[in-house]
Amino acid sequence: MKVKLKIYRHTSEKEGFESYELEVGEDAVILDLLNKIKWEIDGTLSYRRSCRHGICGSCAVKLNKKNVLACKTSVKEAVEQFGELVIEPVSKNVIKDLVVDKKDFWEKHNKVKPYLIAQIDEHPQKENLIPPKLLELIEDADYCIACGCCFYACEALEVNKDFLGPQALAKTYRFVADVRDEAKEERLEMVDRLGIGIWDCIKCQECIEVCPKGVDPFTKITHLHNEVFKEGIAKDNVASRHAKGFLNSIYKHGLLDEGMLVLYSEGVKVVRHLPEAIEMLKKGKVKLPWQMPKSEKLEEIQKLIDITKG
Numbered sequence: 001m002k003v004k005l006k007i008y009r010h011t012s013e014k015e016g017f018e019s020y021e022l023e024v025g026e027d028a029v030i031l032d033l034l035n036k037i038k039w040e041i042d043g044t045l046s047y048r049r050s051c052r053h054g055i056c057g058s059c060a061v062k063l064n065k066k067n068v069l070a071c072k073t074s075v076k077e078a079v080e081q082f083g084e085l086v087i088e089p090v091s092k093n094v095i096k097d098l099v100v101d102k103k104d105f106w107e108k109h110n111k112v113k114p115y116l117i118a119q120i121d122e123h124p125q126k127e128n129l130i131p132p133k134l135l136e137l138i139e140d141a142d143y144c145i146a147c148g149c150c151f152y153a154c155e156a157l158e159v160n161k162d163f164l165g166p167q168a169l170a171k172t173y174r175f176v177a178d179v180r181d182e183a184k185e186e187r188l189e190m191v192d193r194l195g196i197g198i199w200d201c202i203k204c205q206e207c208i209e210v211c212p213k214g215v216d217p218f219t220k221i222t223h224l225h226n227e228v229f230k231e232g233i234a235k236d237n238v239a240s241r242h243a244k245g246f247l248n249s250i251y252k253h254g255l256l257d258e259g260m261l262v263l264y265s266e267g268v269k270v271v272r273h274l275p276e277a278i279e280m281l282k283k284g285k286v287k288l289p290w291q292m293p294k295s296e297k298l299e300e301i302q303k304l305i306d307i308t309k310g
Contacts, residue, residue, distance in 0.1 A: 057147030141174035166217035199239035254295025
């Protein structure tokens with residue numbers, strides 16, 4: 001199978017894409033292309049690799065604008081989807097070619113204390129196990145291999161460099177959900193902070209699309225939202241009020257009352273939105289409280305909300 005591809009090259013002497021044409025087997029993965037170029041064509045090509053089994057997370061690259069693991073991505077399927085392949089580094093912080101500086105990623109990772117915090121016997125007689133039903137609460141959050149695919153695809157991080165990012169928040173949930181961990185309150189207080197935590201996720205769901213291990217960080221962030229309310233840790237701010245207002249609106253009407261949601265979230269500060277509100281009223285985009293319709297299935301919706309509240 002012949003493959004045409006472009007690879008981003010970045011050194012002190014040059015920067016840009018170089019084109020290659022290779023012949024590989026139909027079972028080849030993207031890492032095979034990189035290896036073939038380095039071993040047979042150009043030994044100066046730099047990229048990270050280690051396990052080749054989708055466990056270490058080292059070989060993350062951007063393939064035709066999507067972050068992937070080079071060792072797990074089929075060349076045949078990629079060619080069928082894209083035709084010519086374009087391989088770039090996952091981050092703009094390039095050291096050389098496809099090798100990036102992941103300092104930003106590891107700082108966020110370390111900040112959430114990604115390890116079990118508990119007082120345990122230094123010389124235990126048996127393992128500190130938990131029942132399968134409690135293990136299920138962790139879901140698949142412990143499958144994360146810290147590859148950075150979700151982190152460097154996150155649109156919130158593009159505009160807010162202080163945001164912890166999907167990987168760190170998914171890792172936080174992994175230990176919040178672990179009944180053996182004794183730092184639950186500390187973890188939740190950290191992610192409840194405006195500017196860095198769960199309230200700054202913009203719900204683009206790119207993290208779901210690119211995660212090679214199916215961790216689904218977005219759902220873990222949603223679980224953290226629920227936990228801060230459940231544990232009574234959520235601070236009274238525009239973000240938490242927005243979440244409560246959304247729930248109240250759905251429970252009351254079965255539909256979202258956008259006008260009252262803004263009023264509930266922002267309080268007296270809502271006056272700054274008055275010009276927009278008037279225009280939206282004129283165009284029927286929002287309704288006055290007495291104009292709000294009720295969903296035909298309101299009772300079913302309310303039952304579902306009651307069930308999820310436990």
